[in-house]
Amino acid sequence: WLKVKSSKIPDGLKRPPGPKPLPIIGNLLDLGRMPHQSLKTMSQTYGDVFQIQIGMRPVVVLSNYDIVRQALLKQGDDFAGRPDLYSFQFVSNGKSIAFSHDHHGVWKPRRKLAQNALRTFSFVQKQDSRYSSVLEQYICEEGDYLVKKIVDIMKSKGSFDPFRYIVVSVTNIICAMCFGQRYSHDDEELLSFVNLSEQFGAVAGNGNPADFIPILRFLPNPAMRKFVDINARFNKFVERIVKDHYRTFDKNNIRDITDSLIEHCQDKKVDENSNIQISDDKIISIVNDLFGAGFDTVTSSMSWALLYLSLYPEIQKKIHEEIDMNVDKQHGPRLSDKSNLPYVEAFILEMLRHSSFVPFTIPHCTTKDTSLNGLYIPKNTCIFINQWQINHDPNHWKDPSSFSPERFLEDGGTSINRALAEKVMIFGMGKRRCIGESIARAEIFLFLTVLLQHLEFYSLPSKPIDLTPKYGLILRHDRFHLGAALRT
Numbered sequence: 001w002l003k004v005k006s007s008k009i010p011d012g013l014k015r016p017p018g019p020k021p022l023p024i025i026g027n028l029l030d031l032g033r034m035p036h037q038s039l040k041t042m043s044q045t046y047g048d049v050f051q052i053q054i055g056m057r058p059v060v061v062l063s064n065y066d067i068v069r070q071a072l073l074k075q076g077d078d079f080a081g082r083p084d085l086y087s088f089q090f091v092s093n094g095k096s097i098a099f100s101h102d103h104h105g106v107w108k109p110r111r112k113l114a115q116n117a118l119r120t121f122s123f124v125q126k127q128d129s130r131y132s133s134v135l136e137q138y139i140c141e142e143g144d145y146l147v148k149k150i151v152d153i154m155k156s157k158g159s160f161d162p163f164r165y166i167v168v169s170v171t172n173i174i175c176a177m178c179f180g181q182r183y184s185h186d187d188e189e190l191l192s193f194v195n196l197s198e199q200f201g202a203v204a205g206n207g208n209p210a211d212f213i214p215i216l217r218f219l220p221n222p223a224m225r226k227f228v229d230i231n232a233r234f235n236k237f238v239e240r241i242v243k244d245h246y247r248t249f250d251k252n253n254i255r256d257i258t259d260s261l262i263e264h265c266q267d268k269k270v271d272e273n274s275n276i277q278i279s280d281d282k283i284i285s286i287v288n289d290l291f292g293a294g295f296d297t298v299t300s301s302m303s304w305a306l307l308y309l310s311l312y313p314e315i316q317k318k319i320h321e322e323i324d325m326n327v328d329k330q331h332g333p334r335l336s337d338k339s340n341l342p343y344v345e346a347f348i349l350e351m352l353r354h355s356s357f358v359p360f361t362i363p364h365c366t367t368k369d370t371s372l373n374g375l376y377i378p379k380n381t382c383i384f385i386n387q388w389q390i391n392h393d394p395n396h397w398k399d400p401s402s403f404s405p406e407r408f409l410e411d412g413g414t415s416i417n418r419a420l421a422e423k424v425m426i427f428g429m430g431k432r433r434c435i436g437e438s439i440a441r442a443e444i445f446l447f448l449t450v451l452l453q454h455l456e457f458y459s460l461p462s463k464p465i466d467l468t469p470k471y472g473l474i475l476r477h478d479r480f481h482l483g484a485a486l487r488t
């Protein structure tokens with residue numbers, strides 16, 4: 001970043017405007033407890049492209065849909081990097097596709113490998129003719145199991161903690177794809193890190209002080225200690241499964257993503273297009289990324305969905321009616337029912353927009369000197385992209401703070417306004433766009449319809465629902481308990 005500071009501004013361009021930084025800490029204090037909201041307020045003074053300084057490091061913040069499209073789509077290569085942040089070295093032992101700085105130019109072929117592996121083990125392969133894909137089968141079976149589990153817990157305890165049970169069901173989907181196995185809802189080792197994932201997000205969120213102010217790494221920092229611990233536990237868990245896969249590997253029977261990555265190491269190490277060699281451990285560690293990214297995000301979205309459903313019973317009633325009219329009760333929902341369930345889809349879009357539970361993308365970084373809106377942005381500048389602000393921009397969204405699935409409906413409620421749906425920004429955009437998006441959307445849709453076909457959720461009078469989240473990579477509300485009744 002010292003290189004960033006010293007570069008000269010080319011003629012005709014200006015430095016991005018921004019608040020004056022304090023010595024050593026820069027604008028850290030201005031970020032406050034809710035950086036997505038503080039940065040929105042700042043953008044009202046400085047515009048859609050502005051610069052803050054966290055510690056000594058300049059960070060450019062992008063706050064508007066059109067600017068973000070310009071940067072991530074039209075100038076995609078310039079903005080496709082990841083900054084070299086301190087905390088990111090602990091994720092996947094510093095070999096993460098999502099978080100690591102691409103020192104060796106292998107991010108692109110690894111990303112492609114990951115996308116291919118996901119596709120092969122989700123939408124393509126069929127095992128059972130009742131389902132269109134293995135992914136559909138996994139989600140429907142796991143969803144049925146979850147209904148039974150919730151009914152049992154309701155019988156014995158009278159309420160349930162949605163996150164605690166959904167997290168295992170969602171983890172089982174990504175585990176089935178990555179490792180060919182599912183876990184019990186009481187598996188101690190699995191629970192020991194999936195249940196603690198908030199400690200990951202608390203540190204990995206944009207603006208973590210220890211990433212920007214080196215001295216903080218040497219002072220006692222409980223959040224950072226927990227972050228390192230949870231990453232180590234996670235990596236150990238995956239390492240053991242990978243070792244087992246190597247031991248039982250049979251190239252005539254590729255069971256799951258881990259096997260397909262082992263096969264790739266043995267057969268075709270060279271990427272066909274770029275001729276870049278990827279080391280074996282960088283191939284195998286792709287599974288850490290897929291597993292890590294695949295459970296917490298989807299669980300959080302389901303948990304937010306149940307919260308909104310309990311808060312707005314009239315919306316839940318409309319969903320129940322739509323499912324009852326359009327989904328075969330014996331057969332249960334399938335992905336192909338989506339086109340007949342526009343209200344369910346509108347609800348999901350509104351849940352993603354309103355919660356904006358991934359408030360920023362993972363930080364980006366410029367790969368060369370570039371400019372945006374006449375403002376000069378040197379190579380290696382850290383870039384924050386405020387998804388939350390884009391989803392609450394009053395120029396694009398009427399009454400953005402109200403929760404209204406109807407905003408996405410057209411033709412008398414029978415179809416979705418696709419142009420508006422595209423504007424919900426929660427998976428990023430362009431070259432770094434989430435590679436699990438279609439799997440995530442399938443999971444959210446199917447889990448929700450399976451649950452709502454059988455259950456009605458309600459809040460408990462003793463525990464009023466509070467939507468105020470805690471900030472992190474993922475916005476989380478406090479863990480809460482709900483009631484659920486079996487529908488007849």
Ligand code: HEM
Pocket residue numbers: 097098099111114118174289290291293294295297298301358360361362363364426427428429431432433434435436437439440441
């Ligand atoms: C990256 C959101 C589910 C795998 C991302 C990014 C976002 C995101 C915002 C960063 C984009 C950027 O930096 O510009 C979400 C949300 C999900 C979800 C909201 C669920 C509702 C998943 C799933 C998987 C996955 C299920 C895997 C099965 C990844 C990977 C990356 C990524 C590997 C890194 C891509 C790269 O840096 O090239 N996701 N994600 N995500 N996601 Fe997801």
